[in-house]
Amino acid sequence: MGQVLPKNKNKHKIIEKFESKEKYFIKNGGILLDKQMSLCKGQNITCPTKIVTQEEIKHATNSYDPQLIIARLRDANVYKGTFNDRGVIIKTPKQLDLNPELVDLFLTEASVAMVISHENMNKIFGCCLETYIPMIVYDDIKKRGITLYLILHGEIQLEKPFKWAGRLRGATDIAYALSYMHNALSKPLVHRDVKSIAILIDSSFHAKLVNIAYSVSINPGKKEQRWPVYGAPGYIDPEYKETRELTDKCDVYSFGVLMLELITGMNPSEMVKSGKDLVGEFVSKAERNGGIKEMIDMNVVEEEGNLEEIQRFARLALQCVAKKGDERPTMIGVVEELWRIQEGRNDQQ
Numbered sequence: 001m002g003q004v005l006p007k008n009k010n011k012h013k014i015i016e017k018f019e020s021k022e023k024y025f026i027k028n029g030g031i032l033l034d035k036q037m038s039l040c041k042g043q044n045i046t047c048p049t050k051i052v053t054q055e056e057i058k059h060a061t062n063s064y065d066p067q068l069i070i071a072r073l074r075d076a077n078v079y080k081g082t083f084n085d086r087g088v089i090i091k092t093p094k095q096l097d098l099n100p101e102l103v104d105l106f107l108t109e110a111s112v113a114m115v116i117s118h119e120n121m122n123k124i125f126g127c128c129l130e131t132y133i134p135m136i137v138y139d140d141i142k143k144r145g146i147t148l149y150l151i152l153h154g155e156i157q158l159e160k161p162f163k164w165a166g167r168l169r170g171a172t173d174i175a176y177a178l179s180y181m182h183n184a185l186s187k188p189l190v191h192r193d194v195k196s197i198a199i200l201i202d203s204s205f206h207a208k209l210v211n212i213a214y215s216v217s218i219n220p221g222k223k224e225q226r227w228p229v230y231g232a233p234g235y236i237d238p239e240y241k242e243t244r245e246l247t248d249k250c251d252v253y254s255f256g257v258l259m260l261e262l263i264t265g266m267n268p269s270e271m272v273k274s275g276k277d278l279v280g281e282f283v284s285k286a287e288r289n290g291g292i293k294e295m296i297d298m299n300v301v302e303e304e305g306n307l308e309e310i311q312r313f314a315r316l317a318l319q320c321v322a323k324k325g326d327e328r329p330t331m332i333g334v335v336e337e338l339w340r341i342q343e344g345r346n347d348q349q
Contacts, residue, residue: 050126050137056083057128057135061090071147071197073211075102080140087140088125089200089210093133106134109213113138116184120177122200122208138210148207149197153267159203164300164310166205167262171313172338173207174199178255179331182248187217190246194254195232195269196261218246234268234278239325249325255334256320263310263317265297279321286318309341 060081061068070089071078079090091109093102113124113136126137148170150156174194181189191198191212198211214230226244229236237253240246257268260282268278285291292314293307301307316337322328329337 052083052126052128052137054128054130054135057090057092057137060088060137061092064092070150073197075105075213078210083125083137086125089122089138089140091136091138093135099133102133105213106136108215109211110134110136112189112212112215116181116189118177118180118184120173120206120208121180121212122210146201147197148199148201149195151201152196152261152265153270161299162205164306167300168309168313168338168342169205170199170201170207171259171262172335172342174209174258175255175331175335175338177209178251179335181215182251182331185217187219188248189215189217190248191215191251191254192230192246193232194251194258195235196258197232199258216246218248220247232269233272234270237325239323247325248331249328252320252328252331252334253325255331256317256328259313259317259320260295263297263300263314264295265299282314283318283321286314309344312341313338 058064060083061079062081064077064079068079068081069077070080072094075095076091076093079092081088081090091106093099093106095102110124110127113122117123122138124136125139128135128137146156151158151162178191178194181191191209192214193211194209198209200208200210202208216227227240227246229241229244231237231250231254235254235257237250240250240253257279260266260278261268264278264282266278271278271281282292282295285295292311296307296310296314301310316329316334320328320334
């Protein structure tokens with residue numbers, strides 16, 4: 001076993017460079033088990049996750065064919081692939097150099113995916129542990145995993161238009177997923193990276209929340225811990241950015257931005273590049289009579305859209321992006337209101 005120094009600011013940290021994939025398998029497997037036990041407080045977790053090989057990953061992605069990439073994230077590429085005639089989504093690191101932070105991120109994502117189970121979160125299918133940075137395989141959703149980002153901002157031709165009913169359904173699905181993360185385990189899990197590129201949409205406009213690598217388990221009420229600020233520009237809770245105190249209300253803020261993105265069709269991250277802010281502009285317009293209507297993408301309303309429902313949705317989004325976390329609803333409250341909006345639609349149909 002050789003040792004090399006990492007190319008990062010922590011010069012005292014030693015990176016283990018193994019000569020065989022078997023040693024990586026043992027090392028990564030041990031870390032993964034330790035993370036699972038930490039999440040579940042030592043409870044015995046039976047995990048049916050399949051262990052896949054590096055060769056199987058290569059075959060499933062057609063030798064990492066760039067044409068199969070459906071999302072390019074900060075640290076990873078996400079491929080649409082096939083595993084024994086089964087549609088899968090495969091997350092691989094962008095870089096192959098010895099980066100211990102990436103190892104931790106990928107193993108954190110795998111461990112969280114193994115211990116949580118919700119219909120609106122992508123189910124883990126397998127994990128490759130025999131590379132320095134592990135790779136993760138998820139089940140595809142009806143072999144139709146397209147990111148919400150591509151639907152809203154890319155040139156994707158859908159079988160049917162993405163109108164109001166589909167956007168409401170997708171938002172409700174993601175709200176359910178976040179509510180589950182915040183309440184299902186003994187301590188809340190905060191996603192920290194809610195954004196349109198972290199959401200997969202199927203042909204019926206049902207949504208699944210993905211990219212949970214930056215999720216962290218928090219201790220509510222403990223103010224002393226400061227967390228590094230992470231998230232996509234335009235989606236990050238400004239209170240979290242200022243105080244570095246991480247709470248579940250950080251996800252509520254990001255979800256509120258996502259709601260605004262759904263009804264305006266605007267790209268929060270691109271707006272930041274040009275010195276604009278989706279939340280700021282929407283709030284400013286909302287303070288004027290009829291201002292909300294000005295911001296709504298009329299392609300959403302066309303044909304089946306109900307403007308009153310959309311305005312109610314927008315008011316909920318504004319509650320989610322309140323400046324102070326204490327003024328925002330919980331994700332349970334968000335789910336309840338979205339459900340009431342959907343029930344109103346059903347009563348009218």
